[in-house]
Amino acid sequence: MSLKFAVLAALHEQPATGYDLTRNFRTRMANVWNASHQQIYRELSKMTEEGLLAMEDVPQDGRPDRKLYRLSDAGIAALENWLSTPQGRPPTRDPLLVKLFGGDLVDPASLREEIERQRRNWLEELERYRDIEAEYFSEPDQVPYRYRLQYLALRKGIVSMEANLAWADEVMAFLEH
Amino acid sequence: MSLKFAVLAALHEQPATGYDLTRNFRTRMANVWNASHQQIYRELSKMTEEGLLAMEDVPQDGRPDRKLYRLSDAGIAALENWLSTPQGRPPTRDPLLVKLFGGDLVDPASLREEIERQRRNWLEELERYRDIEAEYFSEPDQVPYRYRLQYLALRKGIVSMEANLAWADEVMAFLEH
DNA sequence: TCGCGCATGTAAGTTGTTACATGATTTA
DNA sequence: TAAATCATGTAACAACTTACATGCGCGA
Numbered sequence: 001m002s003l004k005f006a007v008l009a010a011l012h013e014q015p016a017t018g019y020d021l022t023r024n025f026r027t028r029m030a031n032v033w034n035a036s037h038q039q040i041y042r043e044l045s046k047m048t049e050e051g052l053l054a055m056e057d058v059p060q061d062g063r064p065d066r067k068l069y070r071l072s073d074a075g076i077a078a079l080e081n082w083l084s085t086p087q088g089r090p091p092t093r094d095p096l097l098v099k100l101f102g103g104d105l106v107d108p109a110s111l112r113e114e115i116e117r118q119r120r121n122w123l124e125e126l127e128r129y130r131d132i133e134a135e136y137f138s139e140p141d142q143v144p145y146r147y148r149l150q151y152l153a154l155r156k157g158i159v160s161m162e163a164n165l166a167w168a169d170e171v172m173a174f175l176e177h
Numbered sequence: 178m179s180l181k182f183a184v185l186a187a188l189h190e191q192p193a194t195g196y197d198l199t200r201n202f203r204t205r206m207a208n209v210w211n212a213s214h215q216q217i218y219r220e221l222s223k224m225t226e227e228g229l230l231a232m233e234d235v236p237q238d239g240r241p242d243r244k245l246y247r248l249s250d251a252g253i254a255a256l257e258n259w260l261s262t263p264q265g266r267p268p269t270r271d272p273l274l275v276k277l278f279g280g281d282l283v284d285p286a287s288l289r290e291e292i293e294r295q296r297r298n299w300l301e302e303l304e305r306y307r308d309i310e311a312e313y314f315s316e317p318d319q320v321p322y323r324y325r326l327q328y329l330a331l332r333k334g335i336v337s338m339e340a341n342l343a344w345a346d347e348v349m350a351f352l353e354h
Numbered sequence: 355t356c357g358c359g360c361a362t363g364t365a366a367g368t369t370g371t372t373a374c375a376t377g378a379t380t381t382a
Numbered sequence: 383t384a385a386a387t388c389a390t391g392t393a394a395c396a397a398c399t400t401a402c403a404t405g406c407g408c409g410a
Contacts, residue, residue, distance in 0.1 A: 001371085002272050003397075009279035019361050033275055034268035039398065041363060062406050064361045076282075083283045086291060087272035089298065091211035091370090095179050095264035098210060100330040102186035104323040105253075106260045114263060121266065146281040152351065153274040156344050163340035167333050174329065178399085180369075196389055216370065218391060239378050241389045268398090360407085369398070380387070 002087075003043055006033040008052065008071060008079040015056075015070035018044050028132065030125070031157030044069055052078055112175045119168040126161035129154055179264075180220055183210040185229065185248060185256040192233075192247035195221050205309070207302070208334030221246055229255055289352045296345040303338035306331055 010021055010029065021044075022037040035043075044067075047053045052075035058066040071079070096118060103111055137143060137151045187198055187206065198221075199214040212220075221244075224230045229252035235243040248256070273295060280288055314320060314328045 001396080002270075002275065005272070005279075006270075006275045009275050012279050012282070017361075018363090019359095022361095029278070031269055031271075031274065032278060033270050036399070037361095038363080038400085043397095045363095060361085064363090064405085066361070079279055080282050083276055083279055084287060086294060087276060089273075089295070090269075090271050092208055092267075093179075093183075093210050094208075094267050094333075095182070096266075097208065097330040097333060098179060098183045098186050099260055099264060100326040101206070101209060102182075102189050102256055102260055103326040105189070105257050110261060117263060118266070148351065149277040149280040152348050153277040155347060156271075156274060156341075159340045159344045159347075160337070163336045164333075167336045170332060170336075171329050174325065178368080194389080195391090196387095211370095213371070214389095215372085215391080220369095222391095237389085241377085241391090243389070356410090358408085358410105360405100362404085364403080365401085367398105367400080369396100371396070372394085374393080375391080376389100378388085380385100382383100382385085 002082075003033070003035055003039060004047060004052075005079065005082045006035070007040070007043055007047065008075055008082070011053065011069055011071050012076070012079055015068050017066045017068055019066070027128075031129070031160070032153055047075070051075075108175050112172065115168055115171050115175070119165060119172075122161050122164045122168065126158065126165065129157045129161065133158065179259075180210070180212055180216060181224060181229075182256065182259045183212070184217070184220055184224065185252055185259070188230065188246055188248050189253070189256055192245050194243045194245055196243075204305075208306070208337070209330055224252070228252075285352050289349065292345055292348050292352070296342060296349075299338050299341045299345065303335065303342065306334045306338065310335065 006025075006029075007021065010016065010024060016024070018037065018041045021040050022035075025033055025035050025040070044053065044055075048055050048069070051072060053069045054072045056068045056070070058068050060066060096114070099106070099111070099114065132154060133151075136147070137154070140148065140151060143151060183202075183206075184198065187193065187201055193201070195214065195218045198217050199212075202210055202212050202217070221230065221232075225232050225246070228249060230246045231249050233245045233247070235245050237243060273291070276283070276288070276291065309331060310328075313324070314331070317325065317328060320328060
């Protein structure tokens, strides 16, 4: 239901191509919304048909044309309308925790290995977020309101990763007896 | 892909009906795996057809028969096999954070309201987890290995909710100027 | 020359959501 | 007497994943 609105929000910030959106969803918005390029291209076509987006062809040589999308008036209206309705929480579905629930069938060593692997991923992700923080938000009070809100979204990623890492330490402490 | 394994893990702990599983996914396993009863009943039929589960009819009067499911040997093998393969991370898709990305189109008051709403939900959920913690895991070192792992899964829910609440405070502090 | 980044998609299949459907028992 | 709990599903649709598909430019 809300990939549509994630796309509207991203394009509201600035016009972009499917490729740009794919990259943004994977980097800057990694802690906000996840979507594959297949999903994005499909959704962009659909939304253009529905009149929420306007598409502009930008020819290039040696490469496929870029298709630059921006919000139409209807798109802005749809976004505003969605923004004013209360949102539910995303459902939790975590394979790692499922593993713990069935984990007495595995040997603790392989469980440790898996936790370590995830810990490294989380740490890497945290570092990416911290880099963004250092580059764009080192003086939060100087940042305009709009980007200040984006910073708060980033902060959620940061505090979540820190919590994940703390938890991983707790688990490792137990698994190492 | 892994509702199947969430069901296997849950039934590995003990045989259950679709109704039981629905309740467990909503309560004890709320921070682990989310699934609606429609999904669960569909999945149970499918898995029984595939030979992963055995079903036993338990007649009742005044109510529909209970259909009690348990793992077959093939089910145990499938679970063991899945447990020994590394798992990816669940994708992030959070409408609240999408709101922040488009949030300069909304007035700050309604944003505050929404954050407050979510804060209350998170607090409620944290309290539920803490109740479980107090009831079953007040002395973690006395708990057998298997349930100790479940406790660690619960701990993830607890540290995540605490992180969410801390973040909500941070956001509120900013929105109140 | 091999892989990565740029740039776009289609098709098939699986998973998840929403709406509809029934009916007795227990609790407030 | 109304609402919640117990107990099971079907059907239609929306969303997401995985596999397949193409092709140029650039840097190591």
